[in-house]
Amino acid sequence: MKLPDAWLKRIEDLDLPVSLKDALKSGLEEAESVTEEQFERIIKEVVEDYEHAKVEPCEAVGVVAAQSIGEPGTQMTMRTFHYAGVAEINVTLGLPRLIEIVDARKIPSTPTMTIRLLPEYASDRDMAREVAWAIEATSILHLGSIATDLAEMNVVIELNEDAMAQRKITAEEVAEKLRDATGLAVDQNGNTIIMAPEEPSYRELLQLVERIKKVTLKGVDGIKRVVIRKEGDEYVLYTEGSSLKEVLEFEGVDPTRTKTNNINEICEVLGIEAARNAIINEATETLREQGLQVDVRHIMLVADIMTCDGDVKQIGRHGVSGEKASVLARAAFEVTVNHILDAAIRGDVDDLKGVTENVIVGQPIQLGTGDVQLVAKRIDEVVR
Amino acid sequence: MKRFAVQDHELVPEHILLTPEEAQQVLMQYGVEARHLPKIHVTDPVAKEIGAKVGDIIKIKRKSPTAKESIFYRLVID
Numbered sequence: 354m355k356l357p358d359a360w361l362k363r364i365e366d367l368d369l370p371v372s373l374k375d376a377l378k379s380g381l382e383e384a385e386s387v388t389e390e391q392f393e394r395i396i397k398e399v400v401e402d403y404e405h406a407k408v409e410p411c412e413a414v415g416v417v418a419a420q421s422i423g424e425p426g427t428q429m430t431m432r433t434f435h436y437a438g439v440a441e442i443n444v445t446l447g448l449p450r451l452i453e454i455v456d457a458r459k460i461p462s463t464p465t466m467t468i469r470l471l472p473e474y475a476s477d478r479d480m481a482r483e484v485a486w487a488i489e490a491t492s493i494l495h496l497g498s499i500a501t502d503l504a505e506m507n508v509v510i511e512l513n514e515d516a517m518a519q520r521k522i523t524a525e526e527v528a529e530k531l532r533d534a535t536g537l538a539v540d541q542n543g544n545t546i547i548m549a550p551e552e553p554s555y556r557e558l559l560q561l562v563e564r565i566k567k568v569t570l571k572g573v574d575g576i577k578r579v580v581i582r583k584e585g586d587e588y589v590l591y592t593e594g595s596s597l598k599e600v601l602e603f604e605g606v607d608p609t610r611t612k613t614n615n616i617n618e619i620c621e622v623l624g625i626e627a628a629r630n631a632i633i634n635e636a637t638e639t640l641r642e643q644g645l646q647v648d649v650r651h652i653m654l655v656a657d658i659m660t661c662d663g664d665v666k667q668i669g670r671h672g673v674s675g676e677k678a679s680v681l682a683r684a685a686f687e688v689t690v691n692h693i694l695d696a697a698i699r700g701d702v703d704d705l706k707g708v709t710e711n712v713i714v715g716q717p718i719q720l721g722t723g724d725v726q727l728v729a730k731r732i733d734e735v736v737r
Numbered sequence: 738m739k740r741f742a743v744q745d746h747e748l749v750p751e752h753i754l755l756t757p758e759e760a761q762q763v764l765m766q767y768g769v770e771a772r773h774l775p776k777i778h779v780t781d782p783v784a785k786e787i788g789a790k791v792g793d794i795i796k797i798k799r800k801s802p803t804a805k806e807s808i809f810y811r812l813v814i815d
Contacts, residue, residue: 370804601741608741612748619748624783625811626797627748633802634748649802663776663814 356381360392367396369403411724413708415658418651425645426451442580442591444614450639454632457659457667459617464595466576469610475587484605485579485590486520491571495520496527497544499565501558507549508561514544522571534568535561573599597622620665628665632656679703681710743782751798752783755810760794763810777811789813 356378364374377399381387387395408414429448445453445463453461468488474480493499497512512524528541531548540547548565550557578593592600595615601608601622613619614635620628636652658673659665666672670687677683680696680703695701705711711718743749755763764771771794777784779791789795793813801807 370801370807372801372803372805375805609745610747622782623743623746623749624781625777626750626752626783626799627743627746630748630750653802657775661775663778663781663811 354382354384354386363396367400369400373399373403409721411719411721413720414654416708418654421651422640422647422655425640425643425647428645429643442578442593446639446642451636454616454636454639455655455659455668457616457665457672461615463593464613464615466590466592466595466597466600466611466613468579468590468592468600469607470588470590470605471607474605475589475607478581478588480605481581481588481590483521484603485581487572488576488590488592488600488603488606489572489579490569490574490576490594491520491522492567492569493527493531493565496522496570499562501562503555503558505549506553506558507547508558508565510546510548510565512544512546517544520571527570530570531565531568535564537561576600616665625660625663625665629656629660632659632665677707679705679707679710681705681713682707685709685713743786749783750800752787753796753798754787754789755794755796759796763794763796771812774810774812776814779813779815784813791815 360381361378364377367374369377377395381392381395426448429451442465443463444450444465445461449462468484469475470481470484474484493510496516497510500509500511501507502509510527512527517523517527524541524544524546528539528546531537531546532539535548537548537551548561550561573596575596576592576594580591581588582591583589595613595618597611597613597615597618598621600606601611612631616628616631616635619631633649633652633656636655637647637649640647640652655668659668668674674686675683680692680701684692684696696703703710705714705716706719708718708720717723744752760771771792774794777789777795779785779789784795787795791813795811795813797809797811799807799809
């Protein structure tokens with residue numbers, strides 16, 4: 354049935370999440386006929402049920418979240434490497450990846466990006482490949498061979514015409530880049546480049562070869578490989594190595610849908626809220642990939658705690674656990690002696706307000722009914 | 738090099754800078770002081786984009802997998 358405007362307004366004004374309001378509206382629309390009286394009753398029931406489903410005050414949500422993620426975590430494969438499809442890009446998954454996420458490591462062990470392209474590039478394999486070549490870091494080894502001439506004491510680079518054409522770079526550009534990077538004279542003649550070290554010694558010569566090999570001639574530093582995969586009807590690029598800021602500015606890249614698995618990088622480039630979303634997505638994906646189902650609310654809580662200071666901080670000694678107010682709670686976690694020693698030197702006081710410290714001293718914890726305190730007034734005060 | 742708005746990225750929810758009056762109302766509603774709110778750095782890309790200053794409060798409209806949309810507040814710190 355069609356809902357009267359007054360009812361819609363009534364639903365909008367309820368103190369319910371948007372998803373519930375939508376469900377309520379669509380449920381009512383599907384119903385054959387609802388009277389005013391029934392409508393009021395439905396609303397009353399929904400609001401009551403919602404209030405009932407809410408987490409109660411003093412509920413230890415953190416402990417519940419820890420257990421809800423920890424228990425499935427025990428069933429995760431200890432060491433898993435996954436190859437993303439045929440494209441043999443190695444990505445850390447399973448328990449090591451989950452640990453990496455909650456530890457807020459600066460650089461993940463296998464940084465990788467998922468680059469989505471603008472519509473006109475995403476549908477055409479050749480254009481997608483051109484973007485891939487533009488992004489992939491090109492070194493001299495991609496373009497030709499490098500050899501040392503010990504008689505002349507110089508380095509001879511033979512460039513391959515086809516390889517250069519493919520990567521859209523000319524011999525002049527290569528010579529220019531090498532000149533800038535090494536600060537040495539570069540003798541370029543057609544596809545042959547000759548360079549000599551400052552001092553004519555074997556050591557210098559070999560070092561120069563190593564330096565030349567490391568120069569990034571084209572593309573983004575740190576992106577070692579780019580592979581193209583077709584997903585649905587669009588081509589998507591996957592990379593080994595990550596450099597979000599630079600890749601977002603490339604021609605053909607869709608900056609609104611391109612991601613990396615490096616959470617700190619997301620925090621720097623897209624902000625703390627994006628980092629929070631990235632933590633949720635990465636953690637859920639890691640668990641889901643292992644066939645484990647964890648309610649997203651627990652992961653959201655972890656992500657909220659990790660990002661509440663404006664930086665991504667780890668769950669651990671240098672982050673959430675290390676910032677606890679209670680000395681005993683910190684000591685119970687890691688490096689016990691240091692915490693107790695420091696507290697003794699500073700003369701810290703433990704208020705015994707948390708869970709851990711009360712368990713340690715053998716008192717009831719201040720949670721649930723344990724959090725309610727009774728304050729008695731003397732009878733003469735009450736009478737007066 | 739083209740620039741894009743950080744807020745257009747699919748990972749970034751909508752950030753709204755609150756006026757001092759609105760900020761005061763939020764604090765009253767939750768019965769907290771500004772320093773009790775979660776923080777956001779003034780150097781945060783989104784905070785810079787909307788021109789927030791230290792001490793401002795930013796309202797964030799998150800897309801939530803459970804509630805579809807949820808409101809969050811952050812205090813801008815340096």
